[in-house]
Amino acid sequence: MSEVLVLVDHVDGAVKKPTYELLALAARLGEPSAVFIGSADQGAAVADAVKGYGAAKVYVVDDAQIKGYLVAPKAEALEQLIAKTSPAAVLIPSSAEGKEVAGRLAIKTSSGLITDAVDVQPGPVTTQSVFAGNFTVTAKVTQGTPIITVKPNSAAPVESAGAGAVEEFTPVISDAAKTAQIVASQPRQATGRPELTEAAIVVSGGRGTGGNFEPVDNFADSLGAAVGASRAAVDSGWKPHTFQVGQTGKTVSPQLYVAAGISGAIQHRAGMQTSKTIIAVNKDEEAPLFELVDFGVVGDLHAVLPAATEQIVARKG
């Protein structure tokens, strides 16, 4: 059975959930091989984590020559791993960086690239959601090694024991790839809430909050949810840009999306329309988002959310 390369999504060796989702998809296509580009001394811990989700092999690529530069060295490392393993496919998380690595890799290897897949079936045949979620597209790669970037929450992680055989791989990184440098980096402050793109529940606030996000934050916390914001709220300075859900912010696809005080412009819908269940709370009963919802409350979020939060906290006792 052919290998399927999965690029491990991690922060300083801590493996993130989308990696396990990719491993589950990879198992449908062949034998999952995790590719960890990071500090070599974290390789063993990462291998332990991914083999619990079916990784048969774990390629550990020490990032001493890669760290500090933008995507080009990572693309070179993957190119060389493709040459070595002739994989059936390469699966990469659909983050901003993941898509750039994939773009370079596709040109280097003359391979077709599919981005933002929400499902991958044997073939591989991918499913994408396009035009603000109004169309579903199935597609396949017709040349080279299929390179597919996959959105978070596209598959459920599957716990299964893999061999997890560790193999160190040392790519040759060209000087040309080491030209765009990270001069300074400030890790995002931990909010204690789940990551927006990976969360099972997202509660977002918009113009209707009037700048007071407390009801939104508290309601989110009662549900263990991530907090998001519409562009209007971000442009008003009420939340940082990293909270923005929509075309120019994050695309989310949680089990539950709650929009509070958000009218629902097409640009916002593009970022949340594929959520499984959608709830809106808005004073304006004409708000376009009500057309999409499974459940809606016409009312003031400043009254509805605190009362709901209180009831949820009471139920959880």
Next chain:
Amino acid sequence: MSDPTVDLCSTVGSFACNLANTSECTGGAFGHTAMNIVVCVKYVPDATADRQFQSDNTVDRVGVDGLLSELDEYAVEQSLQIKEKRDGEDVTVTALCVGPEKAVDAVRKSLQMGVDKGVHVVDDAIAGSDAAATSLVLAKAIEKIGPVDLVVCGLASTDAAMSVVPAMLAERLGLPQVTQAAVVETQGDQVRIKRDGDAATEVIGGTMPLVLSVTDQSGEARYPSFKGIMAAKKKPLETLSLSDLGVDAGQVGLSVAWTAVEETAARPPRTAGEIVKDEDGSGATALVEFLASKKFI
């Protein structure tokens, strides 16, 4: 490389002062004296219109009203700002568009906003090209435009929204890419940007020539002024075909795309959900009951 104590705003802000002391960054370090900026602009179906696929599963780019992709306006804006900040230098900004005949509108809008020249690559053979082929045509056009210092792109198109063309273009041109900039500073041949990365806020540095992409956070795009609209009519606008670029028609288009769409289907409309009106707290209770019925609590 990463020093979490660094104040990122001041890092970008003090960039000009830092570079003023380094000899390698004085003007004329490009290998040619004038500075050339190419800004890539895409003509897309209006996102607020009823966007459709054609029977061959390609995006209908003719039957739906189109316009300059909103996200590329920010790329035009930043290109113009870089030029304006380099007062007294010989800077040329060229808007480059690959697309059907109507796509010339995207180039015209860029000219009206203030770019100096327009180049429109139009050829029937291009229709249905995927991102890989599009990046090939863009790369060949950029090589034809001449020695380029900066290729500027938007964050994503508002139709396909893959966000991969800047990376593909950089790979084809053999250039570094500095992407998703929220703040852009240039001095001499140095570029520095600030961006919200996936896990951190970052300052990225690179040396021209390079490919730069900017986000909608980089600054509101200007509207064309009446003067700009009049001036645009006299600006050079060159139309090129694939043969002008030395690209074989067999290298692009739907039939040789590296990916194939099997099926496109309109998403079934969501069935209208239950809407309740909040009266004296009834909304909160109904909301909590709904959440409980769906096992969210």
